[in-house]
Structures are given as C-alpha cells and as structure tokens.
Amino acid sequence: MKTREKIIAAAIELFNEQGTKAATTNHIAAAAGISPGNLYYHFRNKEDIIRAIFEQMDAYGxxxxxxxxxxxxxxxxxxxxxxxxxxxxxxxxxxxxxxxLTALIMGDPLLRELFQRTHRNLLLLVRQSNEFAVSMGVLKPMSENEMALFSEEFWLLALFWLNYLEVGGEEVNDETLQRGIDLLRNTIKPRLTDEALIELAKRARGPASPG
Amino acid sequence: MKTREKIIAAAIELFNEQGTKAATTNHIAAAAGISPGNLYYHFRNKEDIIRAIFEQMDAYGxxxxxxxxxxxxxxxxxxxxxxxxxxxxxxxxxxxxxxxLTALIMGDPLLRELFQRTHRNLLLLVRQSNEFAVSMGVLKPMSENEMALFSEEFWLLALFWLNYLEVGGEEVNDETLQRGIDLLRNTIKPRLTDEALIELAKRARGPASPG
DNA sequence: GTCTATAAGCGGATAGAC
DNA sequence: GTCTATCCGCTTATAGAC
Structure with a gap:
C-alpha cells in the first residue's frame, strides 16, 4: 500500500470515528504510521485529504x-x-x-462543486431508472410532476436513512437497514402495477427462479 | 436583552453562518458585544452554549x-x-x-440524551396524529406495521427536507418549501379516504368556508 | 520520500482588577 | 457582571537533514 493510500485509509477511519475536527493531521499521520511532515509531502492540508476521499467515494459508488x-x-x-x-x-x-456534509461543502467551494455535480447526476439516474420501470410495466404510469416528486422522495430516503437512524440513536445493522427497505417498499407499493405486485408476492415466498 | 441571551442570539447567528467549528468563543463574544472573559462568566464552554440553544429550540418547537x-x-x-x-x-x-447534528451529539453525551428524548417524543406525536387522522376518517385504516412505517416516513421527510435542499445547493425559499409539501402530499395521497380527497379538492379551488 | 524539529498562530479557558 | 491580560496546549504547516 502506497503512503498516499495509507493516509487516505487512516483518515477515513478516524473521520468516521471522531469527526473531521477531532481527527487532526497529526493523528492521521500517526494512524497511518508516518510522520506529520510526510503527510504534508503528500497532501497540502486536511481539505486536500477530504477531497481525495471524495474522489475515491465517487469512483466506488x-x-x-x-x-x-x-x-x-x-x-x-x-x-x-x-x-x-x-x-x-x-x-x-x-x-x-x-x-x-453541509459543514464540509460550506467551507470548501471546490468540494461543493464536485459533490453537487454527483448529487444531480444520481438524482437523474434514479429518475431514469423509475421511468424505465414504468416502461417495463412495473410502476404504474404517472404524470411528469408525480415522477419528479416520486424520484426525489426515493432519493431523499436513500440519502438520509442512515442519518435518520444515527440521530435517533439506533444502531445500524441488518434489522434497521431492513426497516429502511420496508419503508421504501411501503412508499412504492401503491404505485406498483398489478403484475408487479404478483411478482413481488412470488418473490416473498421463495427466491425466484431465473427467467 | 440580558447578556446571556445576547450570547445565545449571537451564537445562533454565527453557528448558522459559519458552523460551530469556525465560530469560536472569541467570535461569539465579539458578535455579542462583550469580552471573551465575560462569555465564560455566563457559560462554562462552547458545549454549554449549544446545550442552552437546544433548550431554547425545544421550548420554541x-x-x-x-x-x-x-x-x-x-x-x-x-x-x-x-x-x-x-x-x-x-x-x-x-x-x-x-x-x-450527528457530530454534535457524538461529542456531547448529555446533549445526545436531551435530543433523543425529544426526537422520540416527536415521532410518537406524529404517529398519534396519524392515528387520530384514521379515526377521523381522513386516512384509510392501516395495519400497525404500516402505520409505524408511514409515520416514520413523514417524520424523516420533515426532518431532512431542509438538509436535502441544502446539500443539493438549492435555496430555501417558498418555492422549494412548497415542493417539500408537494412531495409529502404525493406520499399521503394514496392513503387518503375518498371523503378526504373530495375535501382536499375543495380546498384547492378556494380557501374553504369554515364548518 | 521520509524523518525530526520547530515556528507561528489560534482557540479555550482562567485570574484578578474594577 | 464585566473587563483586560495572559497562559496553556494544541494544530497546522514549514525547513532542512538524511
């Protein structure tokens, strides 16, 4: 593992555990097993590290x-x-x-630009996916406006379910994750076609046979 | 205005503009028109100020x-x-x-306790309100489980709509706020009784006559 | 590329006078 | 209650040796 990657990996872990404020560049360097000076050879400052992490995130997603x-x-x-x-x-x-997120992009216009570009693209992706579902006869047809709202809702739920669990003091595990999916399902259900409902019921009984 | 209140007011404004990290106690004191030392006469530290703000929030809500x-x-x-x-x-x-929020309550267990108590109470309030709506014939009856999911969804949307707008780089104004309401409506609609739908249509045409 | 040493500055917090 | 002065500790960032 290259030093640069070690720094990024250590930073992600510390940021996740303690937040970006508490995790200082010194801590990150120590966690990566290098000297503080060396960290500054690879990155100009903390923001620079955060941007690098974002690029990794983006690619990973x-x-x-x-x-x-x-x-x-x-x-x-x-x-x-x-x-x-x-x-x-x-x-x-x-x-x-x-x-x-908000604090980070408030303090770094460059990061804001990067993030919002991705954000917009993903919303578009969700929407296209939903439109495709309509064309496949899975979702009932809906007006342009309804489609926009429905896509936005899906996207919002996906974005914030984890935050919702966290601020409520709930552990993030299979059970709470499943509740998010149940919630999503509850929203989608009234919009499914009859055929899709039948298909869904079949899948619930046992993993579907392919084809 | 008492000094303590001036500090709180200044802190809210600076926190909103710059975040809690960038707004130091010195900045807050300056914005409140007092000395740094005086700030520490009224509050033990920054966390103490944030807790005081939370109490004000709670009462206001x-x-x-x-x-x-x-x-x-x-x-x-x-x-x-x-x-x-x-x-x-x-x-x-x-x-x-x-x-x-998450960063704040991660760093202050006392604040976490306070917040999550309110959080739970509000979810309960939403749920009771929805159950009441069923008993009033506004919402269609639904199972226990569906009621829980539906209430949670309402609460999540209400909690995060503003964040959603912010991270997307959208201004918070009447139009975007209205979109949030439209989104909510879009979710509720399939769950409304026929009578409620008629009532809704009436209201849309012109502000309803009382009774 | 990596280290050690250190400069520079800031934020949090206290002491003590008024 | 409020101020000024000040200290401590920490963080960021750089310089220069290896």
Whole structure:
C-alpha cells in the first residue's frame, strides 16, 4: 500500500470515528504510521485529504452501481431495493462525509462543486431508472410532476436513512437497514402495477427462479 | 436583552453562518458585544452554549406546535401540512443544529440524551396524529406495521427536507418549501379516504368556508 | 520520500482588577 | 457582571537533514 493510500485509509477511519475536527493531521499521520511532515509531502492540508476521499467515494459508488446493473434486471423492484441497500452500505463506509456534509461543502467551494455535480447526476439516474420501470410495466404510469416528486422522495430516503437512524440513536445493522427497505417498499407499493405486485408476492415466498 | 441571551442570539447567528467549528468563543463574544472573559462568566464552554440553544429550540418547537393545534383541526390534511411547514421554519431558524447534528451529539453525551428524548417524543406525536387522522376518517385504516412505517416516513421527510435542499445547493425559499409539501402530499395521497380527497379538492379551488 | 524539529498562530479557558 | 491580560496546549504547516 502506497503512503498516499495509507493516509487516505487512516483518515477515513478516524473521520468516521471522531469527526473531521477531532481527527487532526497529526493523528492521521500517526494512524497511518508516518510522520506529520510526510503527510504534508503528500497532501497540502486536511481539505486536500477530504477531497481525495471524495474522489475515491465517487469512483466506488459508480463501481457498485455498475455491479447492480450487471446482476439484476433494471427497472424491477429488486433492482430498486438493491440500489437502496447499496447506497446505505456506501453511506456507512464514508459516514463522516454525510454527517458533516453541509459543514464540509460550506467551507470548501471546490468540494461543493464536485459533490453537487454527483448529487444531480444520481438524482437523474434514479429518475431514469423509475421511468424505465414504468416502461417495463412495473410502476404504474404517472404524470411528469408525480415522477419528479416520486424520484426525489426515493432519493431523499436513500440519502438520509442512515442519518435518520444515527440521530435517533439506533444502531445500524441488518434489522434497521431492513426497516429502511420496508419503508421504501411501503412508499412504492401503491404505485406498483398489478403484475408487479404478483411478482413481488412470488418473490416473498421463495427466491425466484431465473427467467 | 440580558447578556446571556445576547450570547445565545449571537451564537445562533454565527453557528448558522459559519458552523460551530469556525465560530469560536472569541467570535461569539465579539458578535455579542462583550469580552471573551465575560462569555465564560455566563457559560462554562462552547458545549454549554449549544446545550442552552437546544433548550431554547425545544421550548420554541413545542410552542409552535401548540399554535397549530389551537388554530387548525387536528387529524386533517391541513394540519399535517401546517406541521410540516412549521418544522421547516424551525429547522431553518436553527439550521446549524440539524446540519451538524450527528457530530454534535457524538461529542456531547448529555446533549445526545436531551435530543433523543425529544426526537422520540416527536415521532410518537406524529404517529398519534396519524392515528387520530384514521379515526377521523381522513386516512384509510392501516395495519400497525404500516402505520409505524408511514409515520416514520413523514417524520424523516420533515426532518431532512431542509438538509436535502441544502446539500443539493438549492435555496430555501417558498418555492422549494412548497415542493417539500408537494412531495409529502404525493406520499399521503394514496392513503387518503375518498371523503378526504373530495375535501382536499375543495380546498384547492378556494380557501374553504369554515364548518 | 521520509524523518525530526520547530515556528507561528489560534482557540479555550482562567485570574484578578474594577 | 464585566473587563483586560495572559497562559496553556494544541494544530497546522514549514525547513532542512538524511
């Protein structure tokens, strides 16, 4: 592992545990097993580290999304649930970032630009995915406006479910994650077509046979 | 205005503008028009100030909620929308708090206790309000589980709509606030009884006549 | 690339006069 | 209650040797 990567890995861990304020560059250097001076050879300052982490996040998220697209048929309920679950895992992995998001992007215009670009793209992706689900006969047709609101709701729930658990003092585990999915399902349900509902019921009884 | 109140007012403003990290006790004292030493006469430290702000928030929120209960009939769609709008106004007034919530309660166990108690109570309030709406024939009856999920969803949307706007780089104004309400409505709609839908349509045409 | 040493500055917090 | 003065400790960041 290269020094630069060691720094990033140590920083992610410390930021997640203590927040970006408490985790000083000295702490990060110590955790990475290098000297403070060396850290400054690789990064100009803390913000620079955070930006590097964001770039890693971004790439990781895209990669994970591709995995889903390759594995399950897009536009299905299963694909929506897998996406939701993936986003939670992603948010957990970089949980300091979402926790401190507003503060971070308030203090670093460059980071803000990067983040919001990704944010917009992902909302668009969610929406296209939903539109595809309509065309597949999984979701009932809806107006332009309804589609926009529904997509935004899905995206908001996915973004903040982890935060919601955290601020409520609930542990993040399989059970609470599943509740997020149940909540999502509860929202989607009235919008599913009859065929999709039947398919869903089948899947609930036992893992579906392929095809 | 008493010095203690001046400090709190200045702190809220600076925290909202710059975050709790950038706003040092020295800055707060300067903004309040007093000396740093004097600030420490009234508060033991920064955390102490934040806790005092939280207590003010709590009282303010309860007061605002009472106003709604007194003005509009509980268990109606209008009451839900008013509540949502109130929460947004509240979240905006103390926006630093929600922005940095997880970080703040991670660093101050006492504050965590205070916050989570309120958090739980409010979720309960939302749920009771929804149950009342069912008993009033506004919401369709639903299972225990569905009621829990639906209430949690309402509460999550109310909690995070402002954050959602902020991280997306959207201004907080009447239009974006209204979108939050539209989103909420979109979620509630399939759960409304036929009578409630008729009532809603009436209200949309013109402000309803009383009774 | 990596280290040690250290400068420079800031924020938190207290003492003591008024 | 309020001020001024000040101290301590820590963090960031750099310089210069290896």
């Amino acid at each position: 895209l990669e994970q999304y591709q995995l889903i697209v390759n594995e399950v048929r897009p536009g299905t309920v299963e694909s929506m649930e897998r996406t939701f679950r993936m986003i939670q895992e992603y948010n957990w992995r970089y949980r300091f970032f979402k926790r401190e | 309860l007061e605002q909620y009472q106003l709604i209960v007194n003005e509009v009939r509980p268990g109606t769609v209008e009451s839900m929308e008013r509540t949502f709008r109130m929460i947004q106004e509240y979240n905006w007034r103390y926006r630093f708090f929600k922005r940095e």
